[in-house]
Amino acid sequence: MDTTVDKKTSLKGAEFLVKESTPYDVFTPEDFNEEQRMIKEMAEQFVEKEVTPVLDRLDKLEEGLMPSLLDKAGEQGLLGASFPEAYGGLGKDFVTATIINEALGSGHSFSVAMAAHTGIGSLPILYFGTEAQKQKYIPKLASGEMKGAYALTEPNSGSDALSAKTTAKLSDDGKYYLLNGQKCWITNSGFADVFTVFAKIDGDKFTGFIVDKDTPGFTLGAEEHKMGIKGSSTRQIYFQDAKVPAENVLGDIGKGHLIAFNILNIGRLKLCAAALGACKKTITNVVNYAITREQFKQPIANFGAIKHKLAEMSIRTWMAESSLFRTAQLIEQQEQELLAAGKPFNEAVLGAAEEYAVECAMLKVNGSEVLDYVVDEGVQIHGGNGFSDEYVISKAYRDARINRIFEGTNEINRLLTLDMTLKRAMKGKLDLMTPAMNVMKELMSIPDFGSDDETPFSKEKKLILSLKKAILLVAGAAAQKLMARLETEQELLMNIADMAIETFTAESGLLRLLKMVDTQGESAAALQADMVRTYLTDAADRIHKYGKDAINSFAEGDEQRMMLLGLKRFTKTEPFNTKDARRRIADKLIAENRYIW
Numbered sequence: 001m002d003t004t005v006d007k008k009t010s011l012k013g014a015e016f017l018v019k020e021s022t023p024y025d026v027f028t029p030e031d032f033n034e035e036q037r038m039i040k041e042m043a044e045q046f047v048e049k050e051v052t053p054v055l056d057r058l059d060k061l062e063e064g065l066m067p068s069l070l071d072k073a074g075e076q077g078l079l080g081a082s083f084p085e086a087y088g089g090l091g092k093d094f095v096t097a098t099i100i101n102e103a104l105g106s107g108h109s110f111s112v113a114m115a116a117h118t119g120i121g122s123l124p125i126l127y128f129g130t131e132a133q134k135q136k137y138i139p140k141l142a143s144g145e146m147k148g149a150y151a152l153t154e155p156n157s158g159s160d161a162l163s164a165k166t167t168a169k170l171s172d173d174g175k176y177y178l179l180n181g182q183k184c185w186i187t188n189s190g191f192a193d194v195f196t197v198f199a200k201i202d203g204d205k206f207t208g209f210i211v212d213k214d215t216p217g218f219t220l221g222a223e224e225h226k227m228g229i230k231g232s233s234t235r236q237i238y239f240q241d242a243k244v245p246a247e248n249v250l251g252d253i254g255k256g257h258l259i260a261f262n263i264l265n266i267g268r269l270k271l272c273a274a275a276l277g278a279c280k281k282t283i284t285n286v287v288n289y290a291i292t293r294e295q296f297k298q299p300i301a302n303f304g305a306i307k308h309k310l311a312e313m314s315i316r317t318w319m320a321e322s323s324l325f326r327t328a329q330l331i332e333q334q335e336q337e338l339l340a341a342g343k344p345f346n347e348a349v350l351g352a353a354e355e356y357a358v359e360c361a362m363l364k365v366n367g368s369e370v371l372d373y374v375v376d377e378g379v380q381i382h383g384g385n386g387f388s389d390e391y392v393i394s395k396a397y398r399d400a401r402i403n404r405i406f407e408g409t410n411e412i413n414r415l416l417t418l419d420m421t422l423k424r425a426m427k428g429k430l431d432l433m434t435p436a437m438n439v440m441k442e443l444m445s446i447p448d449f450g451s452d453d454e455t456p457f458s459k460e461k462k463l464i465l466s467l468k469k470a471i472l473l474v475a476g477a478a479a480q481k482l483m484a485r486l487e488t489e490q491e492l493l494m495n496i497a498d499m500a501i502e503t504f505t506a507e508s509g510l511l512r513l514l515k516m517v518d519t520q521g522e523s524a525a526a527l528q529a530d531m532v533r534t535y536l537t538d539a540a541d542r543i544h545k546y547g548k549d550a551i552n553s554f555a556e557g558d559e560q561r562m563m564l565l566g567l568k569r570f571t572k573t574e575p576f577n578t579k580d581a582r583r584r585i586a587d588k589l590i591a592e593n594r595y596i597w
Contacts, residue, residue, distance in 0.1 A: 010333050012355060013356045013430075014358040014359070016504055017421070017430075017471060017503075018430070020465065021511055022511070023514040024515075026322075027325050027326060028322065028512045028515055040099050041103075042076065043078060043104050044103045046078065046104070047103070047106055047107045050072055051108075051110045052107075055108055055109075055231070058108070058109050058110065059109065059230040061190075061230070061231065061233065066109070066113050066231065069113075070114065071144045074143045077090050079143065080141070083126060083141075087126070087135070087139050088140075088142040088143060089142045093332055095329055095332050097270075098269065098270065101270045102274065102321075104274065105273060105276060106277045106280070108231065108278075108399050110231065111277070113232055115267075116150065117141070119267050120149075120150035121141070121149050121150055124150070124196040124208060124250060124263055125137050125210060125250065127262070127350055128208065128258075129250060130247075133247075141194070146194055147194075148192060148194055148195075149188040149196070150195070150196045151189075151198065152260055153183060154183055161257075166180065166239065167179070167181060167200055168199040168200065174246060177199075177209065177243075178243060178244075179211070179217070179242040179244055180242070181239050182237065182238045182239065183197065184236045187233070187234055189220060189236075189237055190220065190223060190233030191233055193212065193213050195237070196209070196211075196250060197209045197211045199239075206254065207250075207251075208249070208250035208251050208260075209244050209249060210250050211242070211244055215243060216243050217241045219237070219238045219240070220235050220236070221235045221238065227402075228399040229398075230398075265357045266349075266353045268413065269324070269327060269363050271364055272324050272363040272367030273367070275367040276320055276371070278371055278375075278399075279316075279320075279374045281595075282375055282378050282393070282396050283374060283595040285378070286378040286382070287589050287590060289382055289393075290590070293383075300381070306381060306586075307582060309377045310586045311534075311585040311586040312373075312377070313373065313377055313378070314589060314597065315531045315585065318509065319531065320363075320366050322509040323359075323362075323363060323366065323504055323509070324367065326512075327356055327363060331352045332352070334351070334356070335351075338351050358420045358421050361414075361416045361417045362417055362497075362500065362505075364407055364413050365501055368403035368406075368410060369404065371400045372403070379393055379394065411490075414494040414501075415490060415494065415497070418493045418497050418500070432472070435472050439469045439472045443562060456517065456522065457510065457513070459574050460510055460536055463540065463573060466572075467502070467503045467543055467571065469570045470499065470544075470567055470570035471496065473547075473563060473566055474496055474567070475496050477555065477559075477563060478496070478550065481554050481555065489554070491553065492550050492553050492554065502539045502543050502546075503543065506532075506536050509531065513525060513529055513531075526584075527588055528597070530581035530584055533576050534578045537573050537578055538578070540573045541571070544571040551563045
């Protein structure tokens with residue numbers, strides 16, 4: 001493994017597995033500039049003042065309410081923040097756009113409508129549209145004058161998007177495409193003005209189209225009754241010889257998959273950001289409740305079982321946030337490099353997101369599952385009250401569940417994590433073979449029983465390197481043993497993906513901590529050190545379990561025993577009192593009566 005790093009480096013996609021980073025390499029929330037902090041505060045205040053007071057009305061799908069909120073967001077520049085100024089946007093960088101997504105993430109159904117509009121509802125046109133298409137639609141989408149939606153999913157094509165049945169046939173005069181078929185689960189469909197729709201020309205050319213709501217032959221179904229995000233307009237849409245002008249073809253004919261899949265890379269990161277915004281708001285609500293709810297003549301916040309939950313909710317949120325902004329900055333840096341190399345705006349943004357598609361997939365899985373953990377424990381802390389609609393935690397619980405399905409299911413994203421990593425290796429973009437072979441050689445050598453390195457957090461740094469070796473051990477052996485059959489072993493692939501997600505998250509948190517220690521001193525970052533050490537202690541155990549399950553699924557005999565011993569070596573941790581660490585974290589939350597990090 002390459003452990004030589006410059007003071008400032010920029011990892012390529014999935015390189016975190018085989019290269020070490022330094023605190024200088026990562027961007028953290030502590031690095032936000034004054035403008036970014038102001039924008040974050042403005043977005044949070046927008047949710048608090050405009051959205052939170054009308055959540056019940058939104059859930060009843062009060063006509064015109066959601067579009068009016070999007071209009072107000074547009075007036076404050078929140079809709080077009082990341083769009084170029086040439087098309088009516090503010091031209092903010094990718095990190096700032098991520099900050100806005102996180103800040104608006106606590107808005108329940110509004111957050112979904114907002115993300116759908118600014119993301120999948122607008123970006124396909126911005127990135128793949130002709131200049132005429134962009135001039136026609138993007139300024140109005142940026143201001144909120146027009147609302148956007150995205151129509152990919154069909155009743156029989158969800159994760160397998162390319163099996164869509166909707167067809168498009170060019171009219172005899174060549175002026176229109178006639179679309180026939182249906183789409184389902186279309187967010188914002190009840191009020192959207194423009195839809196990005198995917199259909200097959202001549203039965204096989206999967207292609208994107210821009211479809212206006214008043215297109216003849218285009219109709220809407222009734223609003224869906226959903227488990228959660230009830231305020232989000234979700235309808236089926238139907239095409240019966242819908243006449244779409246030929247100039248509304250989006251991108252190249254037969255290349256619709258490039259639109260669909262590239263947009264998802266950005267959407268996955270933004271979903272993680274929104275989920276973390278929801279986590280922070282939920283933790284604050286739950287802390288408030290735990291302080292005011294009394295049982296056995298004292299606040300339940302005093303009890304160790306509750307402190308454990310409050311601390312763990314915060315630890316997972318802080319660690320996931322660390323990996324989010326680390327990745328956002330990597331994408332921003334790559335975008336700037338591509339722009340400097342002469343790439344047009346759309347190719348630079350999409351190319352940067354594609355470079356870090358592995359990281360975006362991991363973020364999506366982790367962010368959505370951290371939120372699910374937070375709201376689940378939030379309900380538990382509320383007890384019976386958590387099951388009542390009178391408490392917002394029940395809404396948070398229902399609304400969170402969709403995130404593990406949105407933007408590609410978490411199962412698909414786990415499978416993609418390893419699939420895309422191996423493809424990068426096969427294309428020569430990532431050297432996995434050399435580090436994996438070095439790990440196997442290390443297994444045959446005498447173990448390193450200690451180190452004289454007594455620098456701060458040296459043991460944590462060493463553990464991160466060892467966890468990466470554990471991944472390379474399992475993934476390398478599985479690829480060598482199973483070869484082409486590996487892609488059919490989904491359980492194994494997901495085990496390795498979980499090892500990678502845990503390690504990337506742990507490393508990101510540690511790097512953030514080290515940067516804080518370097519700039520603020522150890523005492524100022526004491527609670528963050530508790531978070532990182534607690535997470536690392538537990539993550540190593542989880543990684544050992546994932547690795548053991550994986551090894552047992554394909555190896556046997558002496559090979560199996562050797563690999564299990566190696567896995568145990570690479571996931572060994574130093575003793576750490578996680579109980580007291582969690583209590584210190586929880587006590588700070590309780591003293592401040594909110595999520596403070």
